[in-house]
Amino acid sequence: MTKPIQMNMTEITRLMRAGQLSEATQMIQSGLGSAGIGGTPDAAPGAGAGASAPELPDMQALLSNLRLPGMGEGGLKGGLPGGLAGGLTGGFGAGLPGARASGPAPTLPEGAQWTWRRHQAAGESRDLRLYVPASLAGGPAAGLLLLLHGCTQDPDDFARGTGILEAAEQHRIIVIAPTQPSQANMNRCWNWFEARHGAKDSGEAAFLADLTRSIAHEFEVPPDLRFAAGLSAGGAMAVTLGAVFAEDFGAVACHSGLPNGAARDMSGAFQAMSQGGSDRGTGVGCRLFVLHGSTDTTVSPRNGDAVLSQALHRQEGLQRRAADAKLDGRAVQIGRYRDAKGELRIESWRVEGLGHAWSGGNPQGSHTAAGPSATQAMLKFFLG
Incomplete structure (x- = not known):
């Protein structure tokens, strides 16, 4: 039987609606870490070879119905996962190693x-x-x-x-x-x-x-x-x-x-x-x-x-x-x-x-x- 992850979803929802994405991410990370998901990448999850993976919360239901500052109807519409911006261990795009804002177009050789x-x-x-x-x-x-x-x-x-x-x-x-x-x-x-x-x-x-x-x-x-x-x-x-x-x-x-x-x-x-x-x-x-x-x-x-x-x-x-x-x-x-x-x-x-x-x-x-x-x-x- 799988073990559910314990998270304060009400507080996570409040933080995200307030635009405090970094704080919400930290709370999600904390919940996953306590369940053994956010540890060393090469370590096998669970307590042992026969352990079942912890159940993830219904993030789809939570995120798809949120209205964040500056957004219209429809919530996030799947905007978080994908690695660089959406990883549970990588945050929502802020504070990642090597991250910087986009700048001007690359310099081109003559004729290109x-x-x-x-x-x-x-x-x-x-x-x-x-x-x-x-x-x-x-x-x-x-x-x-x-x-x-x-x-x-x-x-x-x-x-x-x-x-x-x-x-x-x-x-x-x-x-x-x-x-x-x-x-x-x-x-x-x-x-x-x-x-x-x-x-x-x-x-x-x-x-x-x-x-x-x-x-x-x-x-x-x-x-x-x-x-x-x-x-x-x-x-x-x-x-x-x-x-x-x-x-x-x-x-x-x-x-x-x-x-x-x-x-x-x-x-x-x-x-x-x-x-x-x-x-x-x-x-x-x-x-x-x-x-x-x-x-x-x-x-x-x-x-x-x-x-x-x-x-x-x-x-x-x-x-x-x-x-x-x-x-x-x-x-x-x-x-x-x-x-x-x-x-x-x-x-x-x-x-x-x-x-x-x-x-x-x-x-x-x-x-x-x-x-x-x-x-x-x-x-x-x-x-x-």
């Missing part, structure tokens, strides 16, 4: 384009940044990358933090960076935890797949050279794309994200983030790069394991070879999985001492940390 567009499909409409590198003049693109920011971020901030535009210039890659508006999610998280946004014919995943096809057609980029990568909520959505729309992508990369189908509502999202999502859903069917920090307390490292496990269930018969290393001052556990023809299908990185931040990122962007460059590792995998 970083323009705004708008795309509509699958019942969704979003603004997006499109990067066409100057190095593309006179020749075809080496690839096309759909870049999905994390919660509280936007395309400019994420481009600065990842250094993706400099890397795209070097490798002759077109970058699509859509923005998630606060109208779709209060903290600008991609809604990976809502089933309708992982559907084949409508919702955010279907929109992003259509967007990728549209730009790829414009620049004549074939499916095997179309890639998707994201951080946290963006990483979870990249995994969904690689599972549901595997035929549209040559490879996807998940940095600090979650497995496909890890949650179907808000309370389930909280649980998956803190305890690890199940690997029972459909895994990534195209090539996969997955990176997770060993000390991530916002999205448990167990989620990186589940993303890998899902893909291995779908892509059977792969042979693993370990290639552990020390890169840029951090130990990295690397696993490479090849098929019978020798093709590298999956590569997994566990970066020791890395929390919930883009490894090797530029501190001019938010949610970055020192370490081996995730950007260069992903692009090497994509183009290898």
Whole structure:
């Protein structure tokens, strides 16, 4: 029998209605910590091997009916989960390590384009940044990358933090960076935890797949050279794309994200983030790069394991070879999985001492940390 988590929901509700989100978060964290959820990421929850997981409170019912300052009807509408802004251990976007407000657009090399567009499909409409590198003049693109920011971020901030535009210039890659508006999610998280946004014919995943096809057609980029990568909520959505729309992508990369189908509502999202999502859903069917920090307390490292496990269930018969290393001052556990023809299908990185931040990122962007460059590792995998 599961043990319910004891929380003063009346006081949490009062604090959130008063706009005191930090205080409300601390009270939620305290309740989860007393139940054994908010501890060390790699520690198994519960009192023992046979212990049942504690029951989470009905956060969906609480949050969806709240009216916070400056909000209209309808409450939060699923605005909290997603990692960077919505983690039970990460707060509501304030006070996170490396967090900073978005600034100006990145500096571009002469001849490059970083323009705004708008795309509509699958019942969704979003603004997006499109990067066409100057190095593309006179020749075809080496690839096309759909870049999905994390919660509280936007395309400019994420481009600065990842250094993706400099890397795209070097490798002759077109970058699509859509923005998630606060109208779709209060903290600008991609809604990976809502089933309708992982559907084949409508919702955010279907929109992003259509967007990728549209730009790829414009620049004549074939499916095997179309890639998707994201951080946290963006990483979870990249995994969904690689599972549901595997035929549209040559490879996807998940940095600090979650497995496909890890949650179907808000309370389930909280649980998956803190305890690890199940690997029972459909895994990534195209090539996969997955990176997770060993000390991530916002999205448990167990989620990186589940993303890998899902893909291995779908892509059977792969042979693993370990290639552990020390890169840029951090130990990295690397696993490479090849098929019978020798093709590298999956590569997994566990970066020791890395929390919930883009490894090797530029501190001019938010949610970055020192370490081996995730950007260069992903692009090497994509183009290898």
